[in-house]
Amino acid sequence: MIYISPSPVKNHGKILNSQPLVLASTSPYRCELLSRLRIPFETAAPDVDETPLLGESARETSRRLSHEKALAVASRFPNALIIGSDQVALLDGQQIGKPGNHDNAVRQLQAMRGKTVVFYTALTLLNARNGEIQTEVAENRVSFRQLSDEEIESYLHLEQPYNCAGSAKSEGLGIALIQRMEGDDPNALVGLPLILLISMLKNQGVSLF
Incomplete structure (x- = not known):
């Protein structure tokens, strides 16, 4: 449940930073992940073109887009702390985005089976009040099982993960596709690096306790 309030909020007896928090x-x-921190927040669509730039690495793409997403909503929330995040997957040197449909998802999972995919999840926290920006990238490596075409089809019909980079929802049935995971933050794989976010919020005077 997302609770939205523009006023200072008491959390476990302490006053949080009075700036509103906005998830771009x-x-x-990402909404579900952020709600785990029990901080009131609003959401806003950033409307950013996510096409990679020519010659841009996957890490650079995720970092740039997280920054652009935060900036895209800043004019609407000039007093807020704004969270921007973006995830890019890399397989055999090629960036992998959201499949968008069933056929693309089949091709992605067929290409990924038996291989290791690197997921770069960038996080930006923009203090729109004073212009301070923090940006970091969490990296997770995911090794996929040697999946049959029948397993891929069955999974996609059950999960329909067409808006997830790499077509595998690790927080759902997609965990059955994965043989091994390692990296900076399991939350980042789902879409929002909470470990990084907590540190960034602390730098802006926001305490969770």
């Missing part, structure tokens, strides 16, 4: 995303996965 309408992703239900």
Whole structure:
């Protein structure tokens, strides 16, 4: 449940930073993750073109887009702390985005089976009040099982993960596709690096306790 309030909020007896918190995303996965911190927040669609630039690495793409998403909503929330995040997957040197449909998802999972995919999840926290910006990238490596075409089809019909980079929802049935995971933050794989976010919020005077 997302609770939205523009006023200072007491959390476990301490006053949080009085700035409103805005998530520059309408992703239900990022909303759910952020709600775990029990801080009131609003959401706003950033409307940013996510096409990679020519010659841009996957890490650079995720970092740039997280920054652009935060900036895209800043004019609407000039007094807020704004969270921007973006995820890019890399397989065999090629960036992998959201499949968008069933056929693309089949091709992605067929290409990923038996291989390791690197997920770069960038996080930006913009203090729109004073212009301070923090940006970091969490990296997670995911090794996929040697999946049959039948397993891929069955999974996609059950999960329909067409708005997830790499077509695998690790927080859902997609965990059955994965043989091994390692990296900076399991939350980042879902879409929002909470470990990094907590540190960034602390730098802005926001205490969770």
